[in-house]
Amino acid sequence: MKLAVYWTGSCGGCDVSFLELGMGLLEVLSRVEIVFWPALVDAKRRDLERLPARSVDVTLVNGVIRTAENKEMVEILREKSKFLGAYGACAHLGGIPALANQVNGVTEIVFGPGFRPGAPLGEAAEDAPPELLPEALSLDEVVPVDFVVPGCPPPAGLIARFFEAAFAEAISPGRIFAGEKALCEECPRTREDRRLTRIVRPHEVQPDPEKCLLDQGIICLGPVTRAGCGAACPKGGMPCTGCLGPTPKAGDPALAMLSALASLVRAGEEGESAFPEENKILDSLVDPIGTLYKYSFAKYGRPLLKLARKRQEVRA
Amino acid sequence: MPEFEPRIVAFLCRWCAAAGADLAGTSRLQYPPNAIPIRVNCSGRVEPQWVVEALKAGADGVLIGGCHPGDCHYVVGNYKTRRRIYLLRRMLAEMGIEPERVRLEWISATEGARFAQVVSDFVAELKRLGPLHGNGGRG
Numbered sequence: 001m002k003l004a005v006y007w008t009g010s011c012g013g014c015d016v017s018f019l020e021l022g023m024g025l026l027e028v029l030s031r032v033e034i035v036f037w038p039a040l041v042d043a044k045r046r047d048l049e050r051l052p053a054r055s056v057d058v059t060l061v062n063g064v065i066r067t068a069e070n071k072e073m074v075e076i077l078r079e080k081s082k083f084l085g086a087y088g089a090c091a092h093l094g095g096i097p098a099l100a101n102q103v104n105g106v107t108e109i110v111f112g113p114g115f116r117p118g119a120p121l122g123e124a125a126e127d128a129p130p131e132l133l134p135e136a137l138s139l140d141e142v143v144p145v146d147f148v149v150p151g152c153p154p155p156a157g158l159i160a161r162f163f164e165a166a167f168a169e170a171i172s173p174g175r176i177f178a179g180e181k182a183l184c185e186e187c188p189r190t191r192e193d194r195r196l197t198r199i200v201r202p203h204e205v206q207p208d209p210e211k212c213l214l215d216q217g218i219i220c221l222g223p224v225t226r227a228g229c230g231a232a233c234p235k236g237g238m239p240c241t242g243c244l245g246p247t248p249k250a251g252d253p254a255l256a257m258l259s260a261l262a263s264l265v266r267a268g269e270e271g272e273s274a275f276p277e278e279n280k281i282l283d284s285l286v287d288p289i290g291t292l293y294k295y296s297f298a299k300y301g302r303p304l305l306k307l308a309r310k311r312q313e314v315r316a
Numbered sequence: 317m318p319e320f321e322p323r324i325v326a327f328l329c330r331w332c333a334a335a336g337a338d339l340a341g342t343s344r345l346q347y348p349p350n351a352i353p354i355r356v357n358c359s360g361r362v363e364p365q366w367v368v369e370a371l372k373a374g375a376d377g378v379l380i381g382g383c384h385p386g387d388c389h390y391v392v393g394n395y396k397t398r399r400r401i402y403l404l405r406r407m408l409a410e411m412g413i414e415p416e417r418v419r420l421e422w423i424s425a426t427e428g429a430r431f432a433q434v435v436s437d438f439v440a441e442l443k444r445l446g447p448l449h450g451n452g453g454r455g
């Protein structure tokens with residue numbers, strides 16, 4: 001099987017994640033021919049360009065699409081590949097780097113007006129870094145994506161599941177290599193209260209080791225996130241932040257979670273007199289976008305954000 | 317250029333606000349025709365995703381009409397919706413969309429006049445805010 005792996009706007013964690021396969025990696029490596037994988041073997045863009053169309057069996061792209069070069073590279077990879085998949089949360093949904101979409105013209109804010117990535121102001125440079133795209137995008141906004149190996153980074157079990165299917169030539173189009181059910185179903189924590197009398201951040205409390213984190217006021221995205229990691233984070237005392245992406249039922253994970261958690265909030269007996277206290281609890285949710293859209297802002301937050309931008313342009 | 321006419325999607329609880337809207341109609345009250353009513357079984361049924369979907373699909377504002385506190389036929393549906401809309405408005409504001417575009421009102425089955433007033437006020441407010449989509453269909 002001819003394999004290509006490429007990184008776009010990525011932290012590198014996805015490339016490292018293959019090591020999680022442990023001894024299984026030896027088996028995988030004995031069955032693939034790596035035709036392009038910049039993190040592992042030396043190959044340049046021109047080597048890729050020389051390959052015939054559709055000559056790569058499977059390509060895995062990790063990272064967000066952030067620069068003009070990212071876009072060009074995945075377009076070339078698409079042309080050269082029979083199957084192309086999004087690997088990891090950034091390629092799948094935009095990931096954490098896509099939270100930058102909240103701010104318009106981020107480089108100008110940081111580096112001053114008129115700043116363009118590339119040569120120092122007023123100078124020409126041969127190896128100028130590529131242009132930033134106006135927005136960080138998920139892979140499927142740029143090229144058709146055949147399948148997804150989700151996660152931040154993908155957990156070993158799902159990587160193994162993917163290779164199994166790839167070797168059996170059984171990658172069905174549109175497949176997401178994770179569960180269809182919610183993470184809560186594979187979480188060993190016990191659920192009782194189903195009501196939130198406060199909202200706290202993980203570092204503010206020492207959570208009870210047995211009880212559901214959401215019941216303890218820690219925003220856990222288990223109810224709207226796909227199963228598949230064995231509830232790794234809740235098992236370790238940290239809430240799920242949604243890296244495997246939403247279940248098919250959830251739709252927009254942030255809005256689904258917003259709905260679920262708002263319905264759980266309680267300040268004593270429900271009724272008009274409780275409204276102010278309920279509002280206080282809801283106000284204590286810090287950074288709703290960063291918390292609820294942590295990995296999915298490019299894919300799910302973008303349509304609304306676009307509306308807001310247009311609106312600002314009209315007003316300006 | 318003709319005046320901007322806001323488009324409103326109104327999710328109305330069948331036990332109260334939808335009946336109030338009917339009463340406004342049968343009482344022949346005059347109010348602007350900008351709201352497209354969608355009847356739901358309880359305001360508690362309205363998902364934040366529906367509200368956002370309406371905004372994305374072309375609405376300039378979304379009205380949710382529910383029973384007064386204490387009157388919800390499912391006891392707490394309207395309380396649930398109040399909390400959801402409160403948080404949704406906060407999130408919309410953070411994205412740069414005016415939270416005033418999403419409005420929750422308590423309207424009972426006998427309050428035909430109040431329904432007409434709520435719609436009139438909302439239309440006026442949305443006219444002040446301007447269209448959410450491009451030129452507001454005036455092109």
Ligand code: SF4
Binds near residue numbers: 211215222223234239
């Ligand atoms: S801790 Fe999280 S994943 Fe586990 S049951 Fe509670 S909400 Fe679900």
Ligand code: SF4
Binds near residue numbers: 152225231240241244
């Ligand atoms: S618990 Fe949630 S955030 Fe953690 S690995 Fe699983 S899906 Fe990702």
Ligand code: FES
Binds near residue numbers: 330331358390
């Ligand atoms: S029945 Fe009217 S709001 Fe619940």
